[in-house]
Amino acid sequence: xxxxxxxxxxxxxxxxxxxxxxxxxxxxxxxxxxxxxxxxxxxxxxxxxxxxxxxxxxxxxxxxxxxxxxxxxxxxxxxxxxxxxxxxxxxxxxxxxxxxxxxxxxxxxxxxxxxxxxxxxxxxxxxxxxxxxxxxxxxx
Amino acid sequence: xxxxxxxxxxxxxxxxxxxxxxxxxxxxxxxxxxxxxxxxxxxxxxxxxxxxxxxxxxxxxxxxxxxxxxxxxxxxxxxxxxxxxxxxxxxxxxxxxxxxxxxxxxxxxxxxxxxxxxxxxxxxxxxxxxxxxxxxxxxxxxxxxxxxxxxxxxxxxxxxxxxxxxxxxxxxxxxxxxxxxxxxxxxxxxxxxxxxxxxxxxxxxxxxxxxxxxxxxxxxxxxxxxxxxxxxxxxxxxxxxxxxxxxxxxxxxxxxxxxxxxxxxxxxxxxxxxxxxxxxxxxxxxxxxxxxxxxxxxxxxxxxxxxxxxxxxxxxxxxxxxxxxxxxxxxxxxxxxxxxxxxxxxxxxxxxxxxxxxxxxxxxxxxxxxxxxxxxxxxxxxxxxxxxxxxxxxxxxxxxxxxxxxxxxxxxxxxxxxxxxxxxxxxxxxxxxxxxxxxxxxxxxxxxxxxxxxxxxxxxxxxxxxxxxxxxxxxxxxxxxxxxxxxxxxx
Numbered sequence: 001x002x003x004x005x006x007x008x009x010x011x012x013x014x015x016x017x018x019x020x021x022x023x024x025x026x027x028x029x030x031x032x033x034x035x036x037x038x039x040x041x042x043x044x045x046x047x048x049x050x051x052x053x054x055x056x057x058x059x060x061x062x063x064x065x066x067x068x069x070x071x072x073x074x075x076x077x078x079x080x081x082x083x084x085x086x087x088x089x090x091x092x093x094x095x096x097x098x099x100x101x102x103x104x105x106x107x108x109x110x111x112x113x114x115x116x117x118x119x120x121x122x123x124x125x126x127x128x129x130x131x132x133x134x135x136x137x138x139x140x
Numbered sequence: 141x142x143x144x145x146x147x148x149x150x151x152x153x154x155x156x157x158x159x160x161x162x163x164x165x166x167x168x169x170x171x172x173x174x175x176x177x178x179x180x181x182x183x184x185x186x187x188x189x190x191x192x193x194x195x196x197x198x199x200x201x202x203x204x205x206x207x208x209x210x211x212x213x214x215x216x217x218x219x220x221x222x223x224x225x226x227x228x229x230x231x232x233x234x235x236x237x238x239x240x241x242x243x244x245x246x247x248x249x250x251x252x253x254x255x256x257x258x259x260x261x262x263x264x265x266x267x268x269x270x271x272x273x274x275x276x277x278x279x280x281x282x283x284x285x286x287x288x289x290x291x292x293x294x295x296x297x298x299x300x301x302x303x304x305x306x307x308x309x310x311x312x313x314x315x316x317x318x319x320x321x322x323x324x325x326x327x328x329x330x331x332x333x334x335x336x337x338x339x340x341x342x343x344x345x346x347x348x349x350x351x352x353x354x355x356x357x358x359x360x361x362x363x364x365x366x367x368x369x370x371x372x373x374x375x376x377x378x379x380x381x382x383x384x385x386x387x388x389x390x391x392x393x394x395x396x397x398x399x400x401x402x403x404x405x406x407x408x409x410x411x412x413x414x415x416x417x418x419x420x421x422x423x424x425x426x427x428x429x430x431x432x433x434x435x436x437x438x439x440x441x442x443x444x445x446x447x448x449x450x451x452x453x454x455x456x457x458x459x460x461x462x463x464x465x466x467x468x469x470x471x472x473x474x475x476x477x478x479x480x481x482x483x484x485x486x487x488x489x490x491x492x493x494x495x496x497x498x499x500x501x502x503x504x505x506x507x508x509x510x511x512x513x514x515x516x517x518x519x520x521x522x523x524x525x526x527x528x529x530x531x532x533x534x535x536x537x538x539x540x541x542x543x544x545x546x547x548x549x550x551x552x553x554x555x556x557x558x559x560x561x562x563x564x565x566x567x568x569x570x571x572x573x574x575x576x577x578x579x580x581x582x583x584x585x586x587x588x589x590x591x592x593x594x595x596x597x598x599x600x601x602x603x604x605x606x607x608x609x610x611x612x613x614x615x616x617x618x619x620x621x622x623x624x625x626x627x628x629x630x631x
Binding site for chain 2: 004005008009012016019023027029030032033036037040041043044047048050051053054056057064065068069071072073075076079080084088091092095096099100101105109112113116117120121124125126127128129130
C-alpha cells in the first residue's frame with residue numbers, strides 16, 4: 001500500500017522541480033533569478049529522498065476529523081457571501097448550536113463575536129471589511 | 141554621559157511619559173495576545189495618537205506598545221498553540237507539548253520571566269553599545285548580512301523535534317516558496333502563475349497563522365481540549381517557571397545576546413532571532429533529542445531572544461536613521477512627526493532622549509511581564525473553555541488577523557491554503573518551524589548574496605567578519621556532534 005507521506009513528498013518534489021524547470025525554459029527567467037530557486041529545489045529533492053527512506057512518523061494529528069476540517073473551511077464561502085460582519089457571528093452561532101450548545105449561549109457567543117469584530121477591528125483598527133457578494137448586493 | 145542619564149531619568153518620570161507608557165502597555169499586550177496582530181499593526185494603529193504629544197512621550201508611547209507585543213504573544217503561543225505574532229512561532233514548538241502535559245503554567249511563567257530578562261538585557265546592550273556601536277554596524281555590509289542569514293539557515297535541522305531529514309525538507313520547501321514573486325535585485329517576477337497576488341510573494345502572517353493556527357483549530361473542532369488536565373494555572377506552576385529561568389541564567393543570557401545581535405543588524409529579520417536562539421539552545425544542550433517534546437529550555441531561549449532583539453533593533457534606527465525592521469520604520473516616521481531627526485547627529489544632540497528610550501525599554505519589559513503574571517488567573521481560564529465556544533472566536537481572530545495585514549481577502553484564503561500545509565506537517569512529522577524559518581531567511585540570503593557578489597565579487601568571503609562568521613557557522617554545525625562524542629567517551 002502506498003504511504004500518504006511518501007505521496008506527499010514525491011508530489012512536492014515533482015511540483016518544485018517542475019516550477020524550476022519551467023522558470024529556466026518556458027518562463028525565460030534570467031540566470032540569476034533561477035540560481036536560488038534551483039538550489040532550494042535541490043534541497044527539496046535531496047532531503048525529500050532522504051525522508052522517503054524513513055519509517056512513517058508516529059502519532060501526529062490522530063484526533064483530527066474530516067468533519068472538523070470541513071466545518072472550518074465552511075467559514076470561507078460564508079465570508080465571501082455575507083462579508084465578515086455578518087458571516088462571523090452567524091458562523092459562531094451555527095457552530096455552537098450544531099455542537100449542542102444552548103440557543104442562549106450560542107446567541108451570546110454570536111453577539112460577542114460581532115462586538116469584537118465591530119469594536120476592535122472596525123472601530124479601533126479601522127479595517128474596511130467588505131459586505132460580501134450577497135449582503136453587498138442588498139446593501140447597495 | 142552621566143548628565144544625559146540623569147536627564148533621561150527625569151524625563152522618563154514626567155507624568156505625560158508615565159501616562160503614555162501606562163496607556164500603551166495594555167494595548168501592546170493585547171495586540172500580542174491576538175493572533176495575527178503584530179507590533180507593526182500596533183504602531184500603525186497608535187501613530188495618529190502621537191500627534192500633539194510631547195516628543196519623548198510620543199516615542200515612549202509607540203516604543204512601549206511595540207516592545208511588549210511578543211510578551212503577550214508568548215502566552216497565546218503556549219495556551220492556544222497559535223503564535224501571537226510570527227516571532228512567537230518558535231515558542232509553540234515546546235510550549236504546546238508542555239501545555240498538553242498540563243504544564244502550561246510552568247511554560248508561561250518561564251516565557252514571561254525570560255521575556256522580561258531578555259528585554260532588560262536588550263536595553264542594557266543598547267545602553268552600553270549606543271555610543272560606540274557606529275563602527276561595528278558600519279562593518280556589517282551586505283556580505284556579512286548574507287553570511288549571518290546563511291548561518292540562520294544552518295539551524296534549520298535543529299529547530300524542533302523529529303527527523304532531521306523531514307525538518308530540512310520542510311525548511312528547503314519554505315525557502316523555495318519564499319522565492320515566489322519579484323526577484324529582489326533584477327525585479328523579475330517568478331512563479332506567480334499570472335496571479336497578481338503572488339507578484340509580491342506569499343505573506344508572512346497568513347503563512348504563520350495557517351501553519352500554526354489552523355491545525356490547532358481543526359484539532360479543537362475535532363473535540364480535543366486545549367489542556368489534557370483541564371486544570372487552571374496554579375501559582376506554583378508559574379513560580380516553577382520563573383525558577384526554571386533563574387536556574388538557567390547562562391541560557392537566558394546567551395539567547396538574549398543572540399537576539400540583540402540579530403536585532404542590531406538591519407536586514408536579517410527579527411523573526412529569525414527566536415529560531416536561532418532555539419537552535420543554539422538545542423545544540424548546546426546535553427539532551428538535544430528532548431527538544432520539541434516539551435522541554436522548558438525550548439520556551440526560555442526563543443522568548444529571551446524575542447524581547448532582546450527590540451533593543452538591538454533600536455540601534456541602527458537611532459544611530460543611522462536606518463530602520464532595522466518594518467516596526468522600526470514606523471518608529472522612524474514617528475520621530476519625524478515629532479520633529480526629531482534620527483541619524484549620526486541624533487546622539488550628539490539628543491543623547492538624553494536616546495538613553496530615555498533605553499530606560500523605557502527596560503522598564504516596560506519588566507512591567508509587561510508583571511502585568512501578564514497578574515492577568516494569568518483570568519487568561520488561564522481560556523484553556524478550560526469548551527472548544528465549541530473557543531473555535532469560532534479564535535477562527536474570527538485568525539481570519540481578521542490575516543485580513544488586517546493588507547486588507548486583502550486573498551490573505552484569508554491563503555491562511556487556509558497554508559493551514560492545509562500545516563495539517564500535513566503535523567500529520568506526517570514535517571517541521572513547521574523549519575518551514576517558517578526557511579521562508580523568513582530565503583529572501584535575505586538571496587538578496588544579500590547578489591548584492592555582495594555585485595559589490596565585492598566572490599572574494600567577499602575573505603572579509604574579516606565574514607571569516608569569523610564562517611568559522612562560527614562551522615562550529616555551530618559540528619560542535620554538537622563533537623560534544624556528544626566527547627560526552628559518550630567520558631561516560
